[in-house]
Amino acid sequence: MANFKENIKRINSSESISGRMPDYDAIVVGAGNAGSAAAITMASKGLNVLLVDRADPPGAKNLSGGVLWGNDLAEILPKWQTEAPLERFIDNKKIGFLTEKSSIVIDFKTEFFRDNKIAHSVLRAKFDPWMAKKAKEAGALVIPGITVESLAIEDRTVVGIKESGDTITANVVLLAEGVNPRLSIEAGLRKPLQDRELSVGVKEVIKLSAQKIEDRFNLTKESGMASEYIVGSLGNLNIGAFFYTNKESISLGIVSPMEELRRNGVTHTYDLIEKFKSHPSIAPLIEGGTTIEYGAHLIPEGGIDSVPQLYGNGYMLLGDAAGLAFSNGLVLQGMNYAIVSGIKAGEAVAEAKARNDFTAKSLAVYEQKLGSTYALKDLKTFKDIRKVTNNPKMYTVYPQLLEGILLETLWERGQPKKKTRDVIGEAASKLSVGKVKALTDLYGIYRRM
């Protein structure tokens, strides 16, 4: 705290702010991927930037799956692959279904991933402080351990932040405060969070030696594996799960839609992760491992419908705080969306400064820029994806159908074999829904996915 008081220019909160020169060109709230990317972008362009985070060291409250796709990061930190504290580059991606007794997985291992090493497993408490350090090196003032109490608002314009009775002012405040954006909500810049736009992520980091990980998952010293599952085997709950390899640990966890949890109403989120870990195809993979850290985090999964107004007079919303994350059940991404939003917000602030205009009209360029990237395009393209990810048949009926077909085809039981056509026909006839209904439903999924 002493550090904070000594380092930042401040004015007494009772004084009027209008008419003064702001303390900073921009204040960034939150040193996650979005906030640090924005701070790096702005500071590199010579702007006067303050980056605050409520954790000390910055990033120590951040948690994600997490696999980082570094395409955007490379734009601002070209040497990230050699300098950043990364775990393993992913060259093996698995996606699939878990039923009660089976796992049905596509195991995709490819030289394409190996050539550019663009996806890496990361541990955020190690990775995020590095990104904040890069913001400092670029010239931003980084102050950790600051919980901003509220936004300073005058004449319907965000003019700064308030903390411990002090007001620190800026031309623009970039709200990169994460999935639970208290400041933005309290200031009415976005609506309170709702069940339909959230999942609860519960995670464990399980220590396992590098040797064991490499042997068990058929990996080299640097390569890694990332799996994502659709899980219909945990009671009557339909959830997602992930399993990633780090250097000397496994990151695994479950992603439970809040609506599912409420509908179910009888299962503890912390028990669900145990059920996932004890699945017959998961348990052997973590055999002998020790849980070294448990954690949990909300995940924005509301899609384009829950993306709020991204900017206004003197402010912008970034990353998770703006609902910028992607999920279609098999792909779950957020960090890359956060980084690209940070870069575009930073560029927009630099342009606004050149015009010396920080009104909503001037900051609108942020949305234009973001709209030209995959970040907003994906959310628009997949606007109906929740009809797929919320479809209970995706978790139970179809995996069971697949399981039935595979059992009939691959399991020798000393019975006369059947033609594929008959295998599928019989498996389909055992479904709890009619064939026509199932086909219509599958077509709907195909169209939206």
Add this chain to the structure above:
Amino acid sequence: MIDIKEKLGTIKYDVDKEYPHITVDDAICAKCPHHFCVMACPAQCYTLQNGKLLFNYEDCVECGTCSVACDQGSVTWHYPKAGKGVVYKQG
């Protein structure tokens, strides 16, 4: 099966003993028809004892789940102050 208590023991906290960053309204909780918070909270901060809701903020990982789970208006939710609370080492 690892008990949740044991799991919470793996997390490092710098607990602010002066300031509970989340508070609940006992009168509202007493009338709550579902106590969904008990199921939703991943850190077992909410428990039921003889039908009465008990809350502790010390094990909170600041995820915000309870602020959404509670639709009765009982939960008042703030972030902890000045670096207090959960300190992830892995994240």
